[in-house]
Each structure stands twice: as C-alpha cells, then as structure tokens.
Amino acid sequence: MDPVSVLLSVVVCIFLFKVFYGEKNESQNFPPGPKPLPLIGNLHLMNMKKPYLTFMELAKKYGSVYSIQLGTKKTVVLCGTDAVKDALVNHAEEFSGRPKIPLFDDTSKGHGVIFADGENWKVMRRFTISTLRDFGMGKKTIEDRIGEECDCLVEMFKSHDGKPFDNTLILNAAVANIIVHILLNHRFEYQDPTLLKLIKSVSENVRLGGRPIVMLYNTYPSIMRWIPGSHKTIFENSEKLLNFLKETFTKHRDQLDVNDQRDLIDTFLVKQQEEKSSSTKFFHDDNLKILLSNLFGAGMETTSTTLRWGILLMMKYPDIQKKVQDEIDQVIGSAEPRLDHRKQMPYTDAVIHEIQRFANLAPSALPHATTKDVTFRGYFLPKGTQVIPLLTSVLRDKAYFKKPEEFYPEHFLDSEGKFLKNDAFLPFSAGKRICAGETLAKMELFLFFIKLLQKFTFQPPAGVEVQLTCGDAMTSIPLDHKICALPRNY
Numbered sequence: 001m002d003p004v005s006v007l008l009s010v011v012v013c014i015f016l017f018k019v020f021y022g023e024k025n026e027s028q029n030f031p032p033g034p035k036p037l038p039l040i041g042n043l044h045l046m047n048m049k050k051p052y053l054t055f056m057e058l059a060k061k062y063g064s065v066y067s068i069q070l071g072t073k074k075t076v077v078l079c080g081t082d083a084v085k086d087a088l089v090n091h092a093e094e095f096s097g098r099p100k101i102p103l104f105d106d107t108s109k110g111h112g113v114i115f116a117d118g119e120n121w122k123v124m125r126r127f128t129i130s131t132l133r134d135f136g137m138g139k140k141t142i143e144d145r146i147g148e149e150c151d152c153l154v155e156m157f158k159s160h161d162g163k164p165f166d167n168t169l170i171l172n173a174a175v176a177n178i179i180v181h182i183l184l185n186h187r188f189e190y191q192d193p194t195l196l197k198l199i200k201s202v203s204e205n206v207r208l209g210g211r212p213i214v215m216l217y218n219t220y221p222s223i224m225r226w227i228p229g230s231h232k233t234i235f236e237n238s239e240k241l242l243n244f245l246k247e248t249f250t251k252h253r254d255q256l257d258v259n260d261q262r263d264l265i266d267t268f269l270v271k272q273q274e275e276k277s278s279s280t281k282f283f284h285d286d287n288l289k290i291l292l293s294n295l296f297g298a299g300m301e302t303t304s305t306t307l308r309w310g311i312l313l314m315m316k317y318p319d320i321q322k323k324v325q326d327e328i329d330q331v332i333g334s335a336e337p338r339l340d341h342r343k344q345m346p347y348t349d350a351v352i353h354e355i356q357r358f359a360n361l362a363p364s365a366l367p368h369a370t371t372k373d374v375t376f377r378g379y380f381l382p383k384g385t386q387v388i389p390l391l392t393s394v395l396r397d398k399a400y401f402k403k404p405e406e407f408y409p410e411h412f413l414d415s416e417g418k419f420l421k422n423d424a425f426l427p428f429s430a431g432k433r434i435c436a437g438e439t440l441a442k443m444e445l446f447l448f449f450i451k452l453l454q455k456f457t458f459q460p461p462a463g464v465e466v467q468l469t470c471g472d473a474m475t476s477i478p479l480d481h482k483i484c485a486l487p488r489n490y
Helices: 003-021 051-062 081-090 102-108 118-134 140-158 168-184 193-208 212-219 230-254 264-277 285-316 318-331 339-344 346-359 391-395 438-455
Strands: 065-070 073-079 374-376 379-381 386-390 456-459 484-487
Touching: 051 065, 051 073, 051 386, 051 391, 065 212, 073 081, 081 386, 081 391, 102 212, 102 230, 102 285, 118 264, 118 285, 140 168, 140 438, 140 484, 168 193, 168 264, 168 285, 168 438, 193 230, 193 285, 212 230, 230 264, 230 285, 264 285, 285 318, 285 346, 285 438, 285 456, 318 346, 318 438, 318 456, 339 346, 339 438, 346 438, 386 391, 438 456
Parallel strands: 073 386
Antiparallel strands: 065 073, 374 379, 456 484
C-alpha cells in the first residue's frame, strides 16, 4: 500500500474513533471559541508559520480567555496583560503544569527542566536556580567572566575593519561561552569546530521549529512520525547535542572531586552520589543530559537573538543609538562597563527594555497546563487543560504601551527621564515557570550591549535599508542581515 493510502486509512480510523468513543461531555462553561471541524479542529484558521497572529485575531472576537481546537485537542488561549498575569501570578500553582508537547517529549521524555512536569520539574528547577546562583548568577564572579567575553567579542568585531559581516555566529558563540562556563567550566574559541557544531544544531532547530510540519507533528504525532520532513532533522540535531553532553559529563565523572566542584555538572554528579541511598531518584543521567541541553539552548539562543535585534534597531534608529552612546560616554567613558552603572543610565536601561519588548522573542510562550480543576474568570478549566499565555499580547498591550507596534524607549521613561517600570514587561514570562536564567540574561544583555555601543557605531551596509521583519522560526528572529561596526574612540 502506498504512503498516501496508509495516511488516509489512519486518518479515517482516528475520525471514526473520535465519533464513536470521543469525549461527549465537554463542560458547558468552557471558554468560547470558533467552531471546530471534524478531525482538523480549527487548523484551517491558523497561520501555520506565525500562529500567534491567528491567536491575536481570534481574541478580538472571543475575548481575553477563549478556546481553540488544534486537531482533536482543545487549548485555552489567554490574551492581554491582565488575563495572563491573573493566571500565571494570581493562580500560579494551578497554571504551573506543562503539557506533553510531542516534538519535545519524544526527545526529553519528561526529563530536564523546560519540558518536565510534576515533582521531577520541581526538583530540577530548584537545583538549577540554586546552582546557577552558586556559580555566580547575579554576582561579581560571573560579571567579570562576561566582561572578559565582551573583550573577545569586541576584538572579533574589530577584525572586520568596518566592512559588512553577519554577526549571528559570533554573538551565538560569545553568549554560549557564558553558559558553557557555568555548565562545563570551559571556554571555546569562536571558530572551535565543536562549538560551531553545537551552535548549528540549536540554531537550526529554532528555525525548523517554526515550520508548519512541526505544528502538524504536535497535532498528529502518531501519523507524522512516519512521514519524512524537517521534524526528522530536529531529532537528529537534538541527538548530536545530547551525545556531546553525555560524553562531557562522563569525563567529568571520571575526574570528579567532591571537595572541588568546578561547574554545574560536578554539582549534579555529587547529588547523584548522595541520592544512591534514597528511594527516590531524580539525579540520574537522563535528567542531567536533558537539563544541560535545556540550559545550553535557552541560555544561548534567546540572549544572542535579543542582542541581534538590539544592533539591528540601533542601525534603524541612529538618533537613539547616539543618545545611548552619549549616556555611555558621560557615565562610563572609557572605563569597563559594570552592572552598577545601570542605575545611572536610565535612557540606556529603557532602550534595552524596549529592545526586549519589541523583539517579542517568545510570542506564544511554551504551553502551560492546569494542575487541577480551576474556575478562571468565570470559566471552568478541567485538570490537564492546555493553556497558551500569549506573551505577544502582553508586550503589545495597548492598555500598557502608548505605541505598542513601534520601537519607543519612552515606554520605560517617566516625564523627568527617569526609568519607569511597566507591569506588562514580561519577556521572561511570569509565575512558577518564569525563565530560571532571567538574572543571568539581564546581566549579559546589559554588559554586552553597553560594551558594543561603547566601542562601535553600527550602520547598515551602503544602500541597504534596515528591515525589522521577523523570520519564520520557533522564536522571533530577525531576517538574515549584515552589519557594519565602525570603531569609536573608546
């Protein structure tokens, strides 16, 4: 039988099963939403490359809490700052679950921290946060390490002599070295073949993750896993990264000194030894492998992409770039940028916040799940309901931002030019699933951005107009582009 016939046969079987044995008693008080079609649900309405655009559009009709059906699975979408914060902050425990997302679950199997759930997630998250702190997150030790990496990055930018170049790989490598230092106690040269392979695996997966076939895989995993496509490449890339990490922590185990814990791997392996006498086992090799993968991928890709957006926006708005540089010159001059300078630099701080808001890096965020039956804003959500907190609706909320679609640093400045916090600034999400590396990411963004603007003025290549359009990917990445880094006097 040919593949098309097999696929059609499976589809018909699933449809008949749902008709005769499917769930009949949906809550009468479930959030409203568009009427689903048999089998495909509301997939015909979706922008398959940028689903968050469809979610935003549907919110105009159905409100801040509504449901949509992808295939045969119902999902609740939360739209707007008030609804998202109400769920993630005021009902933090009830919305702290993580549903099984087939593409990721097939690789992580519930291990690690990002895609884990239940007690395993709680243990791994506590370990991650405490160990990141122990190895310098938010402290002077890691600030010094970031400063050293800034110097290496500056030298790489200088080597292009003001000529056009693509900064993607260089920024990925610089940011990767910070998380690699914490995880592996190592630093790679920017052209190290091993580092380049790891970066390629993560970056390619981020790009491929935004393709329509991935949404189809997550909707119909039992069918799509038999069909060729880019989802297969994602699995292959993940396997390459996991194999490298396993080889690395195996070497660490051979050299482990309980009294001299060099990095996160050592700390995990010590916990593993301590747990041998316990009946519960969380510190096993599978958890370590996936945890390292989670932290490397998230620790590199998000921060480096935000920095790329930052440089792109400075090229687009040279007057804003000049104001940032004037503040740098006034407050820091030729000295080394330090975190302590932030409170003396309200305009620069506002610009960095606005870069994060405008970049809108995780527009849909990762889905959450309800951990128990919950009544939320008048609707009943059964335990296990998949929930999408639409972060783009928060970062673009007209009720909180004067010009939500524009790059406008004044969103974070008061009438006197002092830095102004905004309740809708949630680029790291909120609640119990807030990004575990938020403090580290903020340090990196400030120090890398300041150092680059201290040393260079950024311009587009001659005759090129700067485009602020997002590429198609799992996160909001800029379109491929080149930059010119013109050295300044400092």
